[in-house]
Amino acid sequence: MSSSDDSSDASVDDRDVSLRGIAAQVPKLTLVKRLTNIQRQFEFDCEKSINFVEHLECLRFHHSAKRSRNGQPSGPIALMKRHIIDGSKGNFVAVSWTWSPSPGFETKKPDDGYHVEERGSTRLVPSGVRDSILTRIRKYMEYKKTDHFWIDKQCIVQTPGREKEIGMQAMDLVYGRSKYPIALLARPIASQEELDLLTRICKGDLINSGAGLSTLSEMAPRETALVAMHLLKNITDDLWWTRGWTYQENFRAFFRMVLLLPHAPALSCEKDAKLFGHLSGQLCIQSKMFHEQATRFCVAFNKQYHDPLEQELYDSVMARAGSYRALFQEEVARGEIPSPQVMSPIIIKNVTQRGLERVWDRIPIIANCCQYKALLDSMELDKAKDSVSLTTLALYLMNGEILMNEPEHPDNVDNTRDSTVVEFIQAQSYKWLRFPSPGNGSLTFNKGCRFADPVRLSKDGILTKGHLWAVEKLVSAEHFKTRRRPSRRTSRLDYVTFKLRHIADKLEELGEYGLARLLNTELAGKRETFSQDWKSWMSESLVEAVNGGRALQVGIARLVGPRNPGEDSGALFVIEDNVFTRDGDSDEDNDEDNDEDSGEENESEESEESDALAFEELEEDDQILIFTSFRERESNWAAELNDLDRYVSMAVRCDDVRENRPKLYTTKRWVWGLCFFQGQPRNEVVFPWPEALVSL
Structure with a gap:
């Protein structure tokens, strides 16, 4: 679903307006009041979107017929009939295209070669889709031997109203579920030279990727590299790369999406069929592969060439075809902690620019x-x-995304109010996430770092539910080390379990019998699903802390709130020395990762005092407060695409924990640990608004 017209609705597009300017639009209402009104008045029931996909209206090509004009046959036309299928099974082609022709590559010539059944009748009407688009779809379906296809212009009701809204809200499920999503690009590969160069880009022949770091190879001298960059820019100048809807379609179908690029007929015998498929006249390119290889090449190019023209080429291609995952891998390979770590602000920026x-x-x-x-x-x-x-x-916050809300200097608050909403989200989003070990798993983990629903926006702040913990005892991580080692053939899961059982034994030595029992029960009861559970991440962090060389402590915590928390609740948290002051604040000057943690025991370096039972009991005013919130996604096919497991575990500052609804302030610090709260209700808390939003 796309159009090239950017001006028709420009009067309400305030993407370049500051927070201060947005507040001035409606001076009688504060920004906070407007945010709460948006959620209260316009929240939408997503369950109807699931029904849309399970009863998906698709099209199917039928044999040509004769079109009658004044009762006389005049010429062949292609017929498309409507069929209702269960789209959740994915047996259909989902088409990503631009409603307007791509300038320079397509024309607006009249199209009447394809007719379609009118919705609710058998009357045939012109399709409204360019013949060239439908012909390419038909050839691809014959190539893949599949019967049905979905295209938004015909398969979503276009009359404004509830039906159209439901269809639009369900489009991510349509593309995410399809087994055959395709993007119809218009810019052709016109010559053998272009085909050869694109082949080398897609195979990674123009770069070296030693240790995960991309550099230009000997096959890419300056002239060749520049030609390759120009080719990538020409490909991504296609209208398809600039539109908001096609961005979504590609994003949600990413691992299955196939980019179809037309090519000159003479190149059919020359193309690499393993890379580009066998479809006559079209290159079939895996979108994921293209994004990642284009990104790696651009990164390697940008390391070497920096003049204004070269930088402009780099910026243009990366803005349209950059791969966040590939950039993340480059940062990890350089030994950097990737930042920002939350993808939502980047997605919002990318969509807003289109x-x-x-x-x-x-x-x-x-x-x-x-x-x-x-x-x-x-x-x-x-x-x-x-x-x-x-x-x-409002959408960002009501879905549990976390903002930094610590008090700021008045000058900083004033400057923030001069930023746009996109800039505000990027600056204030919670970035201090800690995954046990670098790698792609952290991207998956980071997406779920959101408050559990329900989340409500109120005049006081962001209301959510969870558990508040007070760390009462600090024990050196050295105490939990062991000289016993598992077999060399032990799996990672078995190794973590072995370590956790030892931690449980040490807890008993400390007199923490209830917490030891909870840990042993968890290990016994969750054995089959342990590696898939969110607690596996928490468990690994605890084991890494015990194994690590940093100055760490393990905090033993109790629930705050219940009059009688009982023996079915308790928690262990990894506390970094010199990171927390006693009110829960963080000291960023001491926040340096030690890269020597290997997950292996080093017997020669073990402390001789690891069996010491000394621990520090904290006075009530000195206790570290930690907020946790967890929710598993629903167990249906749609939840796999449009819902996430959610988890929050972070240090907070609280003005008064005795309040019925404590006000909590984030402290830029994620805290790993294991929590047990069987049968304990979640309590409502409020995270106050960042100061920049207050009084506007």
Whole structure:
């Protein structure tokens, strides 16, 4: 779903307006009041989107027929009939295309070669889709031997209203579920030289990737590298790369999405069939592969060439075809902690930069790409004519995304109010996530670092539920080390389990019998699913802390709130020395990772005093407070695509824990640990608004 018209709705697009400017649009209402009103008035029931996919209207090509004009046959036309299928099974082609022709590559010539059944009748009407698009779809379906295809212009009701809104909100599920998603690009590969160069880019022949770091290879001297960059820019100048809807379609179908690039007929025998497929006249390129290889080449190019033209080429290609995962891997290979670590602000920025015919479509696109479960009705919002940017912020927050909200210097607050909403989200988003070990797993983990629902926006702040813990005892991590070692053939899961059983034994020595019992019960009861559970991440962090060389302590914590927490609750947290002051604040000057943690025991370096039972009991005013919140995603096929496991475990500062609804402040510090709260209800807490949003 895409159009090239950026101006039709420009009057309400305030993506370049500051927070201060947005506040001035409606001076009678504060920004906070407007945010709460947006959630209260426009939240959308996403369950209807699931029904849309399970009863998916698709099209099927039928044999040509004769079109009658004045009762006389005149020429052959292709027929498309409507069929309802269970789209959750994925047996259909999902088509990503631009409604307007791509300038320079396609024309607006009249199209009437394909007719389709009108919805609700058998009357045939022109399809409204360019013949060239439908012909390419038909050839691809014959190539893949599949019967049905889905295309938005015909398969979503186009009359404004509830049906159209449901279809738009379900598009991420359509593309995410399809086994055959395709993107129809218009820019052709015109020569043997272009085909050879694209082949080398896609195979990675122009770069060296030693130790994960990309550099230009001997096959890419300056002239060749520049030609390759120009080719990538020409490919990504296609209209398809610039649109908001096609960004979503590619994002949600990413691992299955196939980019179809037309090529000159003479090149059919010359192309690498393993790389580009066998479809006549088309290169079939895996989108994931293209993004990653283009990104690695661009990164290698940018390391070596920096003049303004070269930088412009790099920026243009990366803005449209950059791979976050490939960039992340480059940062890890350089030994850097990737930042920012949360993908949602990057997605919001990318979507906001892309063109849309109707600017309010930005809201469902962002929701779909970020896998947001709480949705907003963009049709009704369009009628209300509030701020699109402020609505984006409301959507972001009501889906559990975390903002830094510590008090700031007045000058910083004033500067923040001069930023746009996208800039505000990037600056204030919670970035201090800690995954046990670097790698791709941390990207998956980071996406779920959100408050568990329900999340409500209120005049006081962001309301959510979870458990508040007070660390009462600190024990040196040295105490939990062991000289006993498992077999060399022990799996990672068995190794972690072995270590946790030893930790349970040490807890008993400390008199923490209840916590030891909970840990042993967890190990015994969750054995089959242990590696898939969120507690496996928490467990690994605890084991890494015990094995590590840093100055660490293990905090033993109790639940705050219940009058009688009982023996079914308790927690262990990894506490870094010189990171927490006693009110829960963090000391960033001492935040350096030690890369020597290997997960292996080093017997010669073990402390002779590791059996010492000394620990530090904290006075009530000195106790470290930690907020946790966990929710498993729903167990249905749609939840796999549009919901996430959610987990939060972070140090907080609290003005008064005795309040019925404590006010908590984030402290830029994620805290790993294991929590047990069987039967204990979650308590409602409020995270106050960042100061930049208050009084505007």
